[in-house]
Amino acid sequence: MIGYFGPAGTFTHQALLTLTDAESTPLATVARVLDAVRAGEIESGLVPIENSVEGGVSATLDNLAAGTPLVIVAEVLLPVSFVLAVRPGTRAEDVKRILTHPHAYAQTRDWIDQNLPWATVTEGGSTAAAAAAVAEPDSTFDGAICARVAADLYGLDCLATDIADNPDAVTRFVLVRRPGELPAPTGADKTTLVAWMHTDHSGALLEILQQFAMRGVNLTRIESRPTKKAFGEYCFSIDAEGHIGEPRMRGTLKGLHRICRAVTFLGSYPRADKVRPKIARGFTDAEYAAAEGWIDDVLGRAPKER
Ligand SMILES: O=C(O)C(=O)C[C@]1(C(=O)O)C=C[C@@H](O)C=C1
Numbered sequence: 001m002i003g004y005f006g007p008a009g010t011f012t013h014q015a016l017l018t019l020t021d022a023e024s025t026p027l028a029t030v031a032r033v034l035d036a037v038r039a040g041e042i043e044s045g046l047v048p049i050e051n052s053v054e055g056g057v058s059a060t061l062d063n064l065a066a067g068t069p070l071v072i073v074a075e076v077l078l079p080v081s082f083v084l085a086v087r088p089g090t091r092a093e094d095v096k097r098i099l100t101h102p103h104a105y106a107q108t109r110d111w112i113d114q115n116l117p118w119a120t121v122t123e124g125g126s127t128a129a130a131a132a133a134v135a136e137p138d139s140t141f142d143g144a145i146c147a148r149v150a151a152d153l154y155g156l157d158c159l160a161t162d163i164a165d166n167p168d169a170v171t172r173f174v175l176v177r178r179p180g181e182l183p184a185p186t187g188a189d190k191t192t193l194v195a196w197m198h199t200d201h202s203g204a205l206l207e208i209l210q211q212f213a214m215r216g217v218n219l220t221r222i223e224s225r226p227t228k229k230a231f232g233e234y235c236f237s238i239d240a241e242g243h244i245g246e247p248r249m250r251g252t253l254k255g256l257h258r259i260c261r262a263v264t265f266l267g268s269y270p271r272a273d274k275v276r277p278k279i280a281r282g283f284t285d286a287e288y289a290a291a292e293g294w295i296d297d298v299l300g301r302a303p304k305e306r
Contacts, residue, residue, distance in 0.1 A: 001025055002175075003033045003042040009128035009150030015076040015173040016046045028125070030059040037176055038068050046076070050172040053165075054106040056223050061237050064176070064266055065194040065225060072192050072267035073183050074175040081167070082108050083158040084116075085131050085144045085151035092159055095119050099130040100145035103171075108145050110165040119143070131156055172272070183269050185243035188276045190220060192266040195236045195256055196227070205236070211255035212240060215248040216283035241277040243268040247288035248279075 005012040006026020016024055025042065027033045033045035048057045064070060082104055086095060095116055100108075102123040112119060119142075124130070127146035134144040135154040143159065144150070151158050174192075183189075197204040212219060221239040242249035245268065256263045281287075296303045 001042045003027050003036050003045040005030050005033055005047050005126060007126070007128050007132060009131060009147060009153040010126045011078060011080050011147055011171055012046055012048055012126070012173055013128065014147060014149060015048075015078045015171070018078065019046070019074060019076050019175065028129070030057070031063050034060075034063050034067060034070060034176065037070055037178060040178070044073070044175050044177045046173050046175050048103070048171055049075075049174045050221065051080075051103055051107070052168070052170040054103045056221070056225075056237065057103065058225070060174075061223070061225055062228070065235060065237060065264060066228070069179060069264055069266065070176040071179050071182065071265070072174040072269050073177050074269055075190070075272045076173045076175075077170050077272045078173065080107070080147070080164070080169050080171050081161075082127075082145050082163050083148050083151050084160040084163055085134060085146050085154075085156035086142060086159050087134065087137075087139075088155075088157050090142055090157070090159070092116065093118075095143040095159070097122065097141045098143045098145060099124065099133055099141040101125065101127045101130065104130075104145045107165060107169055108163050111160075111163040112145075115160065115163075121145075128153070174269075176267070182244065182267065185245040185268070186270045186274075188271045188274045189241075189243035189268055190239050190271050191242055191244055191249055191253075191268045192237075192239050193253070193256070194264040194266065195238060195260050196262040196264070197236070198259075198261050199233060207259050208236060208256065211252050211259065215252050215255075216280045217242055217248055217252050218277055241271075247285055248283045251288075 002024045004016045030047045036042045037045045047060045049060045098121045104127045128150040130144035131146040131150040131154040134141050218241045224234040227233045
């Protein structure tokens, strides 16, 4: 069973339908999805992790960083577009109170300011939960910012469509499981990790970045998140091109393990866009293998299984 950030009609639900038609169950928060996976109540869970306009989804990044480690086994990229959904008969001038997810508000703020300057916006739950709440006859909310499928599902009318401030917005979702067998390398993979650095000397972040740079490993996302343990203490949530099965990524992870207070490995998985990294001269698997073979020769030993 696959859990997803629900209820039915969220963008996460739509992302799941592009991935599989396996049996699924909605859960009300990102934390509930991830905890249900940890507890073994569901086999895997789909949650949003990053948006091209608003950046990282903190609820997901922080839970994955701090909780019992899970691993990402797949990612989905979904273009997101929003509608203003209302109970049938509601006119624009009647829309005084809007309910939506914080990321959806962040992506439609200008449109709301320009078109409904009198409206107040409450952030909470998911976009589909907002649509379901507005559909209640005695709802205190007049409108929801959600996906068109959510408006249809909960019997709402679309007062306006395509209201995103950035029409090209894309959200990235990740499918997580309990640690076990990892997806095999495809040549177009990503590895996600959290680096918890020592804070007792200067240049600690630079040392982390050097581990990637000196092995030709490109980053696709890096953001600092508070550790929530002490004021001013941060960890780094990182996505990098490559798979733990590849020697340059393994070397990077080993290097990070040596220099960091801790490293949380959150999976190596195929990239949704299938983009293959440009591997500079000196960093290919063959060149790593040749270098190992040369060391074996120098030491006069038989090549060992690698
Ligand atoms: O509320 C939803 O529908 C979600 O799936 C969450 C979420 C997000 O967390 O970014 C997903 C896509 C949109 O960017 C807005 C909200």
